[in-house]
Amino acid sequence: MLRSLLVLVSFLICARPVVAEQTYDIVVYGGTAGGVASAVQAARMGKSVVLIEPGRHIGGLTSGGLGATDIGNKGAIGGLSREFYQRIKRYYDRPEAWKQETPEQYHARRKGRAEDDAQWTFEPHAAEFVLREMLAEAKVPVVFGKRLDLKNGVKKAGLRITSIDMEDGTTYAAKMFIDATYEGDLMAQAGCSYTVGRESNSQYGETLNGVQLGSTKHQFKVPVDPYVKPGDPSSGLLPGIHGGSPGEHGQGDHRVQAYNFRMCLTDDPDNRLPFPKPAGYDPLRYELLIREIQAGQVDGMQLSSAMPNRKTDTNNSGAFSSDNVGMNYDYPDGDYATREKIWNEHITYQMGWCWFLTNDPRVPEELRVKFGAWGLSKDEFTDTNHWPHQLYVREARRMVADYVMTEHNCRGSKLAPESVGMGAYGMDSHNTQRWVKGGYATNEGDVQVGGFSPYPIAYRSIVPKASECDNLFVPICLSATHIAYGSIRMEPVFMVLGQSSATAAAMAIDSGVAVQNVDTAKLTERLLADKQVLEWTGPKRVLVDPAKLPGIVIDDTQAIFTGDWAEGRTVSPFVGAGYRHDGYERDEKPTPKAARFEIMVPTDGMYEVRVAYSALTNRASNVPVTVTSADGEKTVLVDQRKAAPIDKLFYPVGTFRFAAARPAVITITNHDTDGFVIVDAVQLLPTK
Numbered sequence: 001m002l003r004s005l006l007v008l009v010s011f012l013i014c015a016r017p018v019v020a021e022q023t024y025d026i027v028v029y030g031g032t033a034g035g036v037a038s039a040v041q042a043a044r045m046g047k048s049v050v051l052i053e054p055g056r057h058i059g060g061l062t063s064g065g066l067g068a069t070d071i072g073n074k075g076a077i078g079g080l081s082r083e084f085y086q087r088i089k090r091y092y093d094r095p096e097a098w099k100q101e102t103p104e105q106y107h108a109r110r111k112g113r114a115e116d117d118a119q120w121t122f123e124p125h126a127a128e129f130v131l132r133e134m135l136a137e138a139k140v141p142v143v144f145g146k147r148l149d150l151k152n153g154v155k156k157a158g159l160r161i162t163s164i165d166m167e168d169g170t171t172y173a174a175k176m177f178i179d180a181t182y183e184g185d186l187m188a189q190a191g192c193s194y195t196v197g198r199e200s201n202s203q204y205g206e207t208l209n210g211v212q213l214g215s216t217k218h219q220f221k222v223p224v225d226p227y228v229k230p231g232d233p234s235s236g237l238l239p240g241i242h243g244g245s246p247g248e249h250g251q252g253d254h255r256v257q258a259y260n261f262r263m264c265l266t267d268d269p270d271n272r273l274p275f276p277k278p279a280g281y282d283p284l285r286y287e288l289l290i291r292e293i294q295a296g297q298v299d300g301m302q303l304s305s306a307m308p309n310r311k312t313d314t315n316n317s318g319a320f321s322s323d324n325v326g327m328n329y330d331y332p333d334g335d336y337a338t339r340e341k342i343w344n345e346h347i348t349y350q351m352g353w354c355w356f357l358t359n360d361p362r363v364p365e366e367l368r369v370k371f372g373a374w375g376l377s378k379d380e381f382t383d384t385n386h387w388p389h390q391l392y393v394r395e396a397r398r399m400v401a402d403y404v405m406t407e408h409n410c411r412g413s414k415l416a417p418e419s420v421g422m423g424a425y426g427m428d429s430h431n432t433q434r435w436v437k438g439g440y441a442t443n444e445g446d447v448q449v450g451g452f453s454p455y456p457i458a459y460r461s462i463v464p465k466a467s468e469c470d471n472l473f474v475p476i477c478l479s480a481t482h483i484a485y486g487s488i489r490m491e492p493v494f495m496v497l498g499q500s501s502a503t504a505a506a507m508a509i510d511s512g513v514a515v516q517n518v519d520t521a522k523l524t525e526r527l528l529a530d531k532q533v534l535e536w537t538g539p540k541r542v543l544v545d546p547a548k549l550p551g552i553v554i555d556d557t558q559a560i561f562t563g564d565w566a567e568g569r570t571v572s573p574f575v576g577a578g579y580r581h582d583g584y585e586r587d588e589k590p591t592p593k594a595a596r597f598e599i600m601v602p603t604d605g606m607y608e609v610r611v612a613y614s615a616l617t618n619r620a621s622n623v624p625v626t627v628t629s630a631d632g633e634k635t636v637l638v639d640q641r642k643a644a645p646i647d648k649l650f651y652p653v654g655t656f657r658f659a660a661a662r663p664a665v666i667t668i669t670n671h672d673t674d675g676f677v678i679v680d681a682v683q684l685l686p687t688k
Helices: 002-015 033-044 079-092 103-109 124-137 185-189 283-294 336-359 365-372 407-411 482-488 491-511 520-529
Strands: 022-029 049-053 142-144 154-157 160-165 171-179 227-229 232-237 375-377 419-423 427-429 433-437 440-444 447-449 455-458 552-555 560-562 566-568 579-581 594-599 605-612 623-629 632-638 650-658 664-669 681-687
Touching (some): 022 033, 033 049, 033 079, 033 124, 033 491, 079 491, 336 365, 407 455, 419 520, 491 520, 594 681, 605 664, 623 650, 632 650, 650 664, 650 681
Parallel strands (some): 022 049, 022 171
Antiparallel strands (some): 154 160, 160 171, 227 232, 419 455, 427 447, 433 440, 552 681, 594 664, 623 632, 623 664
8 A cells, every 4th residue: 555655656746747947037026017017128128037927917906907097296207117108098099999988088087187198097908908018029928827836935045046936846047036026925935024014103203104093084974883783782793893902093013904906897888797796795794884874974986087988997985995994914924825715805895895885775776876887897807707807905015125115205304315216106005904983983094195296216125135135126015114105006116116126137137246236326327218217306395394393383183173174285385294174165154164283381381373374365364263271262363365474384373371281272263264274283382
């Protein structure tokens, strides 16, 4: 019996196909859009290159449903990245590209939004067509269906990767490697330091990292009971809600911002498929949603991003939407089986969410009709049952290199050296958890702070520490804190960093040096020659750091707001990342709104009170500012149409006596105002 077993094992070993080691100058692992840019640039630099994609499609999110390009300031995008969007424009310049509508009808749906030399909105199949075209022109070989062996897939000699092994035994050797995956598997297997989750604010002196309590966006704005039996905690919590503490504000944790699928939907009856009911559908999963709807909040499916041919890029929006909050913590470090389970659970959740909204009889009929007018597109994702082939892995591993991009780089208060590209999007994190606060469901983790100018991304944030690996580039899972990564993690930027990585890899090969020793002056010269944008020379918004101002400064982010205030950052200067405005509507009586600042002074005494705002002609000329001091209450009207006398930012309301035993209270309202009311910051300066 033992002999027979040994013979069988010997036969199986011999029967395994022997694949010769394949050798290249550069191996790019991951067929994302960033990976495509890396591979095309490597070929254009005259290097032999192979692009290895574990799945069956090229483009990642760019061809996986994210057709509404997130970038912020498009002037920050150059090189191969911009070339891709220019090619998209040429694709849609062809009459045969328009099948469900005309270009004129499409631009009318987009309300006349003008495109420039490029087109930034597109259908998934168009993106993959263009990316494959770029690879074919560069003669880049592409290998599909090869996954890195996660147990022993990276071979190193000292600090240098010599080869990588796939699960099927295929080996790829190279002088340089580029990890262009969303997960960072090659980077992790190569022994590079990395992190998962959120750093604490204190670790890098940030303000928007870690647990973020008090966010009002993508939040329940009505009381929604979280218990299986309403009002009965003993009945247990509804799915997707935990009963523990969310953590302290600013505290680091393991939680990962939510994933979803960017759906390409259509309302064209000839191209529309109804949402299927997924296997494993459980209506209890959406009990919280129906309670939210019954309480009067309907914000889950916003079809706001129009794509060509009567299609959409549909993303998460609202308190209970396509984001599968809190269900992805094990994904970044998970093995393939763990990730597949999470991936499939996300399909079941989101497909079930669509089914629920369009079929459950408890959903009001007008909503079922409204949502039911949309469905999956017959001509998209044809080999994955018309469902996106890419999960939106917004964040997984993040390398920890010699340079870590932080909130300070995004805001512009710290300039990253040796630029290899520009970030331009706001700091954006989706919710990470859903918990119980005061007996009601509450989301946590959403951050959306922008208003800053494009900023450089450091070369040393895309290469590992010199002590860990000397021939690897990481343009996607680069070295950045959670909140800085929320700004950098955009598809055009990944393409920019992919191109820069390949350029530096080719230069390292030619010079025979480690990636950390590439001549960055020569790298800059070559990147500029290839039309990369490395420095922002356009208009810059003036952001004032509250920590650098004298006295006690309280930003609008710390105020207590009554009513629905909107965030703004159009007119600078302003304190912090932006300001709030009341959403003034001409010829209508303002809905009562207020912003209350409570400030504890260190000692009894006299303090000058100043309020910050950015002036404009549409502002109110009679903004009531009420100061409650130790001597009582006083209201001053501020004309926000006129520039503030102190640095065009602060208006002195007056000098008041405050006691350390109770807070100084400054309240700004929109009572009987005649324009937009701006709330930015309050400053208290001690006086003699």
